[in-house]
Amino acid sequence: xxxxxxxxxxxxxxxxxxxxxxxxxxxxxxxxxxxxxxxxxxxxxxxxxxxxxxxxxxxxxxxxxxxxxxxxxxxxxxxxxxxxxxxxxxxxxxxxxxxxxxxxxxxxxxxxxxxxxxxxxxxxxxxxxxxxxxxxxxxxxxxxxxxxxxxxxxxxxxxxxxxxxxxxxxxxxxxxxxxxxxxxxxxxxxxxxxxxxxxxxxxxxxxxxxxxxxxxxxxxxxxxxxxxxxxxxxxxxxxxxxxxxxxxxxxxxxxxxxxxxxxxxxxxxxxxxxxxxxxxxxxxxxxxxxxxxxxxxxxxxxxxxxxxxxxxxxxxxxxxxxxxxxxxxxxxxxxxxxxxxxxxxxxxxxxxxxxxxxxxxxxxxxxxxxxxxxxxxxxxxxxxxxxxxxxxxxxxxxxxxxxxxxxxxxxxxxxxxxxxxxxxxxxxxxxxxxxxxxxxxxxxxxxxxxxxxxxxxxxxxxxxxxxxxxxxxxxxxxxxxxxxxxxxxxxxxxxxxxxxxxxxxxxxxxxxxxxxxxxxxxxxxxxxxxxxxxxxxxxxxxxxxxxxxxxx
Numbered sequence: 001x002x003x004x005x006x007x008x009x010x011x012x013x014x015x016x017x018x019x020x021x022x023x024x025x026x027x028x029x030x031x032x033x034x035x036x037x038x039x040x041x042x043x044x045x046x047x048x049x050x051x052x053x054x055x056x057x058x059x060x061x062x063x064x065x066x067x068x069x070x071x072x073x074x075x076x077x078x079x080x081x082x083x084x085x086x087x088x089x090x091x092x093x094x095x096x097x098x099x100x101x102x103x104x105x106x107x108x109x110x111x112x113x114x115x116x117x118x119x120x121x122x123x124x125x126x127x128x129x130x131x132x133x134x135x136x137x138x139x140x141x142x143x144x145x146x147x148x149x150x151x152x153x154x155x156x157x158x159x160x161x162x163x164x165x166x167x168x169x170x171x172x173x174x175x176x177x178x179x180x181x182x183x184x185x186x187x188x189x190x191x192x193x194x195x196x197x198x199x200x201x202x203x204x205x206x207x208x209x210x211x212x213x214x215x216x217x218x219x220x221x222x223x224x225x226x227x228x229x230x231x232x233x234x235x236x237x238x239x240x241x242x243x244x245x246x247x248x249x250x251x252x253x254x255x256x257x258x259x260x261x262x263x264x265x266x267x268x269x270x271x272x273x274x275x276x277x278x279x280x281x282x283x284x285x286x287x288x289x290x291x292x293x294x295x296x297x298x299x300x301x302x303x304x305x306x307x308x309x310x311x312x313x314x315x316x317x318x319x320x321x322x323x324x325x326x327x328x329x330x331x332x333x334x335x336x337x338x339x340x341x342x343x344x345x346x347x348x349x350x351x352x353x354x355x356x357x358x359x360x361x362x363x364x365x366x367x368x369x370x371x372x373x374x375x376x377x378x379x380x381x382x383x384x385x386x387x388x389x390x391x392x393x394x395x396x397x398x399x400x401x402x403x404x405x406x407x408x409x410x411x412x413x414x415x416x417x418x419x420x421x422x423x424x425x426x427x428x429x430x431x432x433x434x435x436x437x438x439x440x441x442x443x444x445x446x447x448x449x450x451x452x453x454x455x456x457x458x459x460x461x462x463x464x465x466x467x468x469x470x471x472x473x474x475x476x477x478x479x480x481x482x483x484x485x486x487x488x489x490x491x492x493x494x495x496x497x498x499x500x501x502x503x504x505x506x507x508x509x510x511x512x513x514x515x516x517x518x519x520x521x522x523x524x525x526x527x528x529x530x531x532x533x534x535x536x537x538x539x540x541x542x543x544x545x546x547x548x549x550x551x552x
Contacts, residue, residue, distance in 0.1 A: 011046045014039040018054050022094070022134060027169070027208040029062050030248070036062065043082075050091045053082030057094040061138075064101050067252035067286075076102055093123045093131055097138035104142050105253075107369070111362055116142040133161050133170055140177055152181060172202040172212045176219050183219075188227045195220045214243035215254055221261035230268035237262035252286050256297070259286075263300050276301050276313075312400070391464040393442055394449035402463040405473055406521035420474040420482030420515040423528035424452070424489060427508045427540040429468035436502045443501050448509075451492045456485060471525065479515035479545065486511045486543045494541060508541035515545075 017035045025032035036058040043052030056079035063072040076098060083095035096119035103112035116139035123135035136158040143151050155177055162170040175198030183191035195216055202212040217240035224233035240258040244250035259282030266275035279297045389401035397405075409419060426432075426448060433441040445468065452462045452470060461473040472489070474482055490509055498505040512531025514524050527548060534547035 010042045011048050011051055014042040015051060015054075018051075018058060019130070022058055023130070023167075023169075024208065025058065025062050025065065026211045026251075027247070029065055033059065033062050048086075049082035050086035050088040053079050053086055053088075053091040054094050056082065057091070057098040060098045061094075061101060064098075064105060065251055066249060069102070069105055072098075072102055073106075089122050089126050090128075090131060093119050093135050096122065097135065100139060100142050104145070108362060109142075109146055110365075112142045113146060113148070129161060129165050130167075133158065133165060133167060136161065137170060137173065144177060144180070155181060168201050169205055169208070169212060172198045172205070172209075173215060174198075175201065176212075176216045179216075179223065180219050183223045183226055188223065191223045192220070195223065210243045210246045211251065211254075214240045214250070214258070217243060218254055218258045218261060221258065221265070225261060225264055225268070230265040233261055234265035234269070237265055256282065256286055259283075260297055260300065263297055267300065391449075394446050394464050396449045396453070396470070397461060397463040399463065399465050402461065402465065402471060402473070405461050405463075406525070409473070409475065409521050417476045418478050418515050418517050419521065419524065420477040420479065420485075420513065421521070421524045421528045422472040422474070422482065422486045422489070423512045423525070423532040424470045424472065424486075424509050425511075425532055425536070426468040426493070427510055427536070432505070432507070436505060440502045440505070444498070444505075444507060447496065447498075447501065448493060448507070451496060452489060455488050455492045460485075471528070473521075477515065479513075482513050482515050483543060483545045486513045486545070490541065490543055510535040510540045511543045512547075513543060513545040 014035075018039050021032035021035035036055045040052055040055035040059070043049070043055055056075050060072045060075040060079060063075060079095050079098060083091045086092075096115045100112050100115035100119060103109070103115055119135045119139050120132075123132045126132070136154065140155070140158065143154055148154075155174065159171065159174040159178060162174050175194050179191045179194035179198065182194055198216050199213070199220075202209045202216060205212065217236045221233045221236035221240060224230070224236060237258050241250070241255060241262070244255050244258065259279065262282070263275045263279040266272075266278060279301045283297055389397055389404075391398045426444065429441065429444075432444060445464070448468075449462070449464065449470075452472065456462060456472055456474070459475060460477075461475075463471050463473075465471050472485075474485060477485070490511055493507055493509040496507065498507045510532055512528045512533070512535055514527045514531060516524060531544040531547050535542045535544035538544065
């Protein structure tokens with residue numbers, strides 16, 4: 001059915017308005033969305049699939065820009081249908097750009113690369129330099145992040161096109177990309193100079209420049225971090241967030257990367273608590289968008305907490321990161337499935353069985369890759385859980401793990417099987433620290449831990465409970481065997497070549513041992529501790545297994 005002349009006039013106007021909105025949506029997403037919605041309505045009234053497909057593609061790009069990946073997939077199916085029906089180069093380019101973004105943010109990188117290459121190739125069949133610049137800009141995210149071999153040449157070409165067309169906003173963003181590439185190549189001064197050129201261009205575009213300034217500030221923060229300038233990085237990261245939030249709801253991807261830069265700068269400045277608070281505030285601000293970046297922020301916090309000996313807090317942060325990765329895995333799987341369903345419901349002619357099979361195969365590979373990443377994260381979470389139960393200095397189990405062992409022993413104890421506990425303390429350890437220094441003291445603790453582990457059985461549990469104090473739990477061990485083990489531990493410590501750690505250094509240990517059947521483990525530990533102090537009062541470097549009454 002042919003559209004009447006008035007509808008044709010409206011369609012021409014909507015087409016031109018889409019050109020303008022396409023160029024402005026990063027800085028004015030709300031205004032661009034209003035144009036795209038009107039163009040969709042006009043396209044429906046005129047039954048114009050080329051116009052409607054462009055409108056839906058722009059709506060999708062704006063939605064992704066705001067973090068709405070799920071909503072973007074819902075819009076994309078209709079855009080693909082219209083692009084296939086229209087076979088118009090502009091619609092094809094814009095829908096391919098849309099597809100590149102959807103595939104990239106959903107983790108299907110091979111599909112993203114295919115869309116990006118098609119986007120540029122079709123644009124180059126036209127003599128429309130504005131369209132060619134758009135195609136390259138939308139593809140930069142894919143080519144740059146995937147580090148394709150021709151990426152530097154593509155970037156140089158884009159910068160030349162933008163300058164030739166006099167497109168100052170695109171020039172600023174292209175210089176940002178060039179600055180990042182220069183940083184990766186190790187040219188710190190060159191990267192900063194390129195950012196400065198981009199900043200100068202962007203600042204002249206006020207007020208439609210806040211997104212550009214946010215991107216440039218975020219990149220400069222990364223450059224400062226790479227160059228070992230955390231204070232400057234912190235200022236730029238916070239400046240980037242301020243620019244992005246001035247638009248209203250910020251682009252979650254750039255905002256998340258700015259939060260990452262802020263957290264890493266604070267960590268480099270050893271402001272761990274502030275980094276943790278800022279990172280968690282950023283994660284909360286991002287809400288359900290970009291779970292991969294939220295997980296990255298939490299993983300940075302976890303690593304810093306772990307390095308600072310705060311293993312339990314580190315474990316909690318990594319557990320949150322793991323949950324976000326699981327969320328991403330589930331959501332991306334659902335998105336791909338829903339997208340396929342939406343395409344079918346819109347009546348897209350996927351008649352070629354091989355095309356459909358290839359798409360399904362790509363989806364299966366993507367899901368398999370996500371599953372592998374999920375398993376790796378689960379393994380990492382398990383390793384951190386073990387670290388949370390280990391003493392950071394000696395590698396021995398800590399009080400947290402010991403409490404669990406004792407709790408399980410109470411719950412599943414065998415009346416016929418004895419349980420023995422040895423409490424061990426290094427003698428005169430404060431004097432060792434005072435005379436030789438705390439670094440030597442730390443070496444003594446680490447070496448003593450290795451001696452204890454080498455002397456006991458594999459089934460025994462050795463834990464550092466604080467300072468120079470250790471506890472050995474021996475399941476199914478009689479009193480005589482426990483005393484013999486304690487004597488071996490005492491001798492191993494006394495006979496070790498401590499002079500290799502520091503000349504004149506000698507180390508001994510006092511040990512309290514207790515064994516009993518069907519007795520609460522906390523009572524055994526308390527009695528072992530009392531016998532330990534009895535051993536110290538009796539002259540140190542000895543084992544006490546008889547002082548005070550044994551538990552029943």
